[in-house]
Amino acid sequence: MRNKRVKNAFTILEVVLALVVLMFMAIMVTAVVPISLRTVRTSSDFTQATSLVQHKVNQLQDAGYTNLTGPGLGQNGLEIVDGTPGTPATNTLGNATATFEFTDTDKLWQYFAGGMDDTGARVTNATSPRGYLYIAPxxxxSYTNAAGATEYGLIRATVTVQWWTSKGQIQSFSATTLIPRVTVN
Incomplete structure (x- = not known):
């Protein structure tokens, strides 16, 4: 009868071993959770940036070649970039180069962690998210027109969104599109 009772009970060694395994698993879980949360946030930030960049590329393609000017893209035009930049005033040859910002127009601070404080107000500092648009011939x-001037059949537009991680590292996502000159006969 004594043997039967011993066979049904756990030894102290088995209990200690089970506790060690349980502690090891708990330590592994607590080590993995912060890493996975950081990965989820990074993935979310890249998804947001991708969506914002694609939206801006679509706006530029819809705007067309002739509207790729400061006034055409600005607040007095299509409201694609911040303010109303004066340059380039025209871009009839497609040879203008310019950089614009669209941080305020698209309210980028709403899409990334750290862009708003606990009350929902915008945080404005060096690490706020930013959006840039660069146009160039x-x-x-390129080809030479009848007047002997160089014209460009396409304008290259590069859209970049940049943001900072919780560890202070800068991240960015960019896409480039070509906007064709469309001539109506």
Whole structure:
């Protein structure tokens, strides 16, 4: 009868071993959770940036070649960029180069952690998210017109969104599109 009772009970060694395994698993879980949360946030930030960049690329393609000017893209035009930049005033040859910002127009601070404080107000500092648009002539599309001037059949537009991680590292996502000159006959 004594043997039967011993067979049904746990030894102290088995209990200690089970506790060690349980502690090891708990330590592993607590080590993995912060990493996975950081990965989820990073993935979310890149998804937001991708969506914002694609939206801006679509706006530029809809705006068309002739509207790729400061006034055309600005608040007095299509409201694609911040303010109303004066340059380039025109871009009829497609040879203008310019950089614009669209941080305020698209309210980028709403899409990234750290862009708003606990009350929902915008945080404005050096690490606030930013959006940039760079336009330039696309050299392979150049040709000489009848007046002897160089014109470009395509304008290259690069859209960049940049933000900072909780560890203070800068991240960015960019996309480039070509906007064709459309001539109506």
């Amino acid at each position: 696309y050299a392979p599309s």
